[in-house]
Amino acid sequence: METKQIKNVLKAPAPHMVGDGFRVHNFFPSGYEIDMSPFFLLDYGSKIEFSARKNPRGVGVHPHRGFETVTIAYHGAVAHHDSSGNSGVIYPGDVQWMTAASGVLHKEYHEENYSLTGGPFQMVQLWINLPAKDKMSKAKYQAIKQADMAHFDLPENGGKIEIIAGNYQEIKGNATTFTPIELYNARLNKGGEAVFNFPRNFNTGFMVIEGSVKINGSENIAADHFIYFDNKGEEIKVEASENSVLLILSGQPINEPIVQYGPFLMNTEAEINQAIEDYNQGRFGYLEE
Numbered sequence: 001m002e003t004k005q006i007k008n009v010l011k012a013p014a015p016h017m018v019g020d021g022f023r024v025h026n027f028f029p030s031g032y033e034i035d036m037s038p039f040f041l042l043d044y045g046s047k048i049e050f051s052a053r054k055n056p057r058g059v060g061v062h063p064h065r066g067f068e069t070v071t072i073a074y075h076g077a078v079a080h081h082d083s084s085g086n087s088g089v090i091y092p093g094d095v096q097w098m099t100a101a102s103g104v105l106h107k108e109y110h111e112e113n114y115s116l117t118g119g120p121f122q123m124v125q126l127w128i129n130l131p132a133k134d135k136m137s138k139a140k141y142q143a144i145k146q147a148d149m150a151h152f153d154l155p156e157n158g159g160k161i162e163i164i165a166g167n168y169q170e171i172k173g174n175a176t177t178f179t180p181i182e183l184y185n186a187r188l189n190k191g192g193e194a195v196f197n198f199p200r201n202f203n204t205g206f207m208v209i210e211g212s213v214k215i216n217g218s219e220n221i222a223a224d225h226f227i228y229f230d231n232k233g234e235e236i237k238v239e240a241s242e243n244s245v246l247l248i249l250s251g252q253p254i255n256e257p258i259v260q261y262g263p264f265l266m267n268t269e270a271e272i273n274q275a276i277e278d279y280n281q282g283r284f285g286y287l288e289e
């Protein structure tokens with residue numbers, strides 16, 4: 001099997017605030033022009049200390065259409081509510097997979113008790129595009145608790161791979177997806193090693209969340225960097241130089257035109273105009289502020 005080589009190691013772009021609760025580095029599409037389809041957006045909330053506060057920080061009611069938002073918690077806790085009637089809290093290690101598809105309103109705030117005490121906060125939010133045929137399907141919500149997550153224990157106490165979606169060593173992740181997607185958290189102990197295999201045409205990247213790793217025998221790559229791979233070769237070897245956490249993304253590209261307008265991700269201008277009209281007419285449902 002041919003080695004999949006690193007194309008680029010990208011450092012975190014300057015952060016910006018989403019609402020008053022999320023300080024994020026946008027690696028793509030704004031920070032870097034890289035093709036990670038079906039992953040359209042990666043907002044990385046690097047570790048930050050929030051002070052204690054009675055009224056939770058966050059983002060108020062806003063719409064989405066045409067894609068999925070996937071939120072992965074590493075530190076802190078986030079409460080979510082949406083207009084389909086789904087709600088939940090994600091704690092460190094948990095994943096929330098919200099399929100907006102034809103449209104939802106949602107709001108995302110720091111969970112009340114976390115807000116009252118404050119403390120470290122670190123999250124990732126991905127926007128995963130949907131193919132044209134699924135953009136107007138029904139909204140859906142998958143809550144995946146870390147305790148229930150499928151995982152593979154690496155040999156020699158190397159750590160574990162938590163499979164959010166896709167398969168690792170024939171262990172299948174809990175999330176259902178519309179297109180082929182591999183999404184894992186690799187939690188490696190110092191000296192731990194793991195090997196990954198992805199089809200050469202899949203767009204692949206690793207977000208280093210914690211620690212530092214060597215890839216295919218490279219120099220150390222530290223936390224807060226995104227490792228972007230070539231669309232050649234299949235096999236990637238990772239070695240943890242210290243206890244490390246990596247978010248691993250690989251997916252089959254969706255080769256369709258994209259038109260984005262704020263929180264809407266469609267194929268044509270006409271569909272964007274329809275989304276704006278539907279939103280203005282209240283067709284995304286109702287959610288209390």
Ligand code: MN
Nearest residue numbers: 062064069106
């Ligand atoms: Mn949102």
